[in-house]
Amino acid sequence: MAFNRIGFSTLKYLNMPNITSGAAIVGPVEGKGPLGKYFDIVLDDDLWGEKSWEKAESKMFETAVKLTLEKANKKATDVQMLVGGDLLNQIISANFAARTLQIPFLGLFGACSTMAESLLVGSMIVDGGYADDVVCATCSHFSTAERQFRFPLELGSQKSPTAQRTVTGAGATLLSKTGNGPxxxxxxxxxxxxxxxxxxxxxxxxxxxxxxxxxxxxxxxxxxxxxxxxxxxxxxxxxxxxxxxxxxxxxxxxxxxxxxxxxxxxxxxxxxxxxxxxxxxxxxxxxxxxxxxxxxxxxxxxxxxxxxxxxxxxxxxxxxxxxxxxxxxxxxxxxx
Amino acid sequence: MNSNIGQKEKQKEYQKYVQQKMPKSHIVTNCAKAFVGGGLICMLGQAISDFATNYYQLAKPDAASFTAIVLVFLGATLTGLGVYDDLGKFFGAGTIVPITGFANSIVSPAMEFKREGYVLGIGAKLFIIAGPVLVYGISSSILVGLISYMFVR
Missing domain, CATH: 3.40.47.40 (Stage V sporulation protein AD)
Structure with a gap:
């Protein structure tokens, strides 16, 4: 009988992984929103000097991870695992960022639930003693999502009143075995x-x-x-x-x-x-x-x-x- | 099996609930905006056509081609300048239905997929929006042409 489970689907993290730091980067529209002042980096241009939206999205993922580590005074070599994903086919934003970061990587796809999914898995890894420090990260980009799921950006179409706007943003959390965070x-x-x-x-x-x-x-x-x-x-x-x-x-x-x-x-x-x-x-x-x-x-x-x-x-x-x-x-x- | 039927009913009930809960499009306002937007483009088209017949002394079919060329040019240029999508957001069908909307539907994928290269990007994706219109437009015009050839002659 598994001893860290409660009821139908709840996991109990006996060692309670610590959230050491977190960071987020958003696009210009999100930066103008009500929470704009809280984000670590607000981009002026969501292409961010890259050749494609996809490259910009991957750079956001990578930079969010680096920022999170920086806030905790750690280097990429100090963490043992990176867990995360994104919305694009074959989670290329996360995969390509992991290629640069060189942290052992588990890619996840849970569509927009990926932040919680990676924290669930990351917590299991830390709680189970498989790593002392794990970074969980995810990202999405308005322009990459539009072209994958909807229409070209410059098409003069109308959106239905129930539509939502894909956030251009990336967030990362550093989970550690010990610490005095949440x-x-x-x-x-x-x-x-x-x-x-x-x-x-x-x-x-x-x-x-x-x-x-x-x-x-x-x-x-x-x-x-x-x-x-x-x-x-x-x-x-x-x-x-x-x-x-x-x-x-x-x-x-x-x-x-x-x-x-x-x-x-x-x-x-x-x-x-x-x-x-x-x-x-x-x-x-x-x-x-x-x-x-x-x-x-x-x-x-x-x-x-x-x-x-x-x-x-x-x-x-x-x-x-x-x-x-x-x-x-x-x-x-x-x-x- | 029973739970399957229960699930179907639950789905139906939920969809009915969502239907009445969700915000609706403002049909009257949207129609009015489309009327004004489409009307303005048509007025512009008429002005171009009049200009072609009066100034360049073009015959009627030539004036029509001239008008189409100018409007497509304008639609494509405004798309390239990033203006047409804003117009489309406001005027809706008013800017989609006229020939300028057709230009927009060709130029916007061309801009979007340029990064995938000239062959697999622009070449392959140019007609992703306009393609269905062309396929069914040409098909139905052939059908109507055949009918008129057989019966109306």
């Missing part, structure tokens, strides 16, 4: 849920049931209530998706109060006209690694439930008329 205590591994939404322009609705499933499982497994948390934050459900979560979770007898929000709703302002808000791996990654971690260090937030959500579609599956499966992974980050 600790990762529990993780809940998400189940893939599909309630038949086929509209790739409405990913909030496609992912919301998965978030509800994971949050409910997490609270049930730990016998906790939502108000025990200072903050429950989902990754990129946006305005519609987070509204749906509030509705659906009520049917399970759980009420989410004002301590619930979504990174996709926080990263852009209404005036930025992003319809339902932000999306992409970089959305939750950049908000967690700067804004939320800072608030935790300041002592404003002590107990946070971080739930990153992913829409597991591909352009091919969409064109073949498949519905969009969603997944959500959760972590509790707590200060002693």
């Amino acid at each position: 600790k990762i205590k529990y993780g809940t591994v998400g189940t893939v849920i599909d309630l038949g939404i086929k509209d790739a322009g409405n990913m909030g609705a496609a992912m919301a049931p998965a978030a509800v499933h994971t949050i409910t499982a997490h609270l049930r497994d730990l016998n906790r209530t939502p108000d025990e948390y200072d903050l429950i934050v989902t990754g990129d459900l946006g305005a519609l998706g987070s509204d749906i979560v509030r509705d659906l979770i009520k049917e399970q007898g759980i009420t989410l109060g004002s301590n619930y929000t979504d990174c996709g709703c926080e990263i852009f302002s209404k005036e930025q006209d992003t319809h339902c808000g932000g999306s992409g791996c970089g959305c939750s990654a950049s908000v967690l690694n700067t804004f939320i971690l800072k608030r935790m260090r300041e002592g404003v937030l002590k107990k946070v439930l971080f739930v990153a959500t992913g829409a597991l579609l591909s352009p091919t599956s969409s064109q073949q008329g498949e519905s969009i499966p969603g997944v959500a992974h959760a972590l509790t980050i707590e200060c002693d």
Whole structure:
């Protein structure tokens, strides 16, 4: 019988991996958003002097990892493993950054849930004693996502009111065996849920049931209530998706109060006209690694439930008329 | 089997719920914007056509070709300058349907996929948006042509 498991899908990290540092880089639009001042680097130009958007995205991943290590006064040779991924086919942004970083690397794909997924895996590695220091990182880029999933940038098309804007951003977290930062205590591994939404322009609705499933499982497994948390934050459900979560979770007898929000709703302002808000791996990654971690260090937030959500579609599956499966992974980050 | 049926019903129920919950497009405003945007482009086209017939003394079919060439040039140039996508965001169908929208649908993939090279990028991806329009437009014009040849003659 596994001894670090609780209930249906929750992991208990007995040694509680420590969040030593976190860093995030975002694009110019995100920099103008309400959280702009928290990010470590705001790019003036999202091509960042590179020849392609893909190269710029990979550079963001690499630089986010380096910045995180710098903040902890460490070098790439001081960490034993790098865990992460991104949205592009064959996770090239992460793979190419790992080629330069030369840290033993595990690539993951969880669509926009990758930040939470890599923290779940990274915590298992540190908790299990397989490494003392692990960097977890992910990124997304508006322009690479548009060309892979949607239309050319200069095409004069309109977006549906349920659409979200992919965040140009990268975030990295350094997990260590010891330290006096916030600790990762529990993780809940998400189940893939599909309630038949086929509209790739409405990913909030496609992912919301998965978030509800994971949050409910997490609270049930730990016998906790939502108000025990200072903050429950989902990754990129946006305005519609987070509204749906509030509705659906009520049917399970759980009420989410004002301590619930979504990174996709926080990263852009209404005036930025992003319809339902932000999306992409970089959305939750950049908000967690700067804004939320800072608030935790300041002592404003002590107990946070971080739930990153992913829409597991591909352009091919969409064109073949498949519905969009969603997944959500959760972590509790707590200060002693 | 039973749980399968239950799942189907749950999906249906959820989709119905999402349908009524999701923000709707403002059809009236969008139609009005499309009318104005499309109307302006057509007015411009008419002006070019009048200019061609009056100033250059072109015959009607030639004036039509002249107009198309000028409008495609304008659509392509505005796309290259990064203006057409903003116009499209505002006017919607008004800027997609006229021939300038066609120019936009060719030039935007050309710009987007230049990095994948001249053959596999621009060459292969040039018609990803306009391709279906051409395929079905030409197919249906052949069909209509055949029908008119057989019955209307």
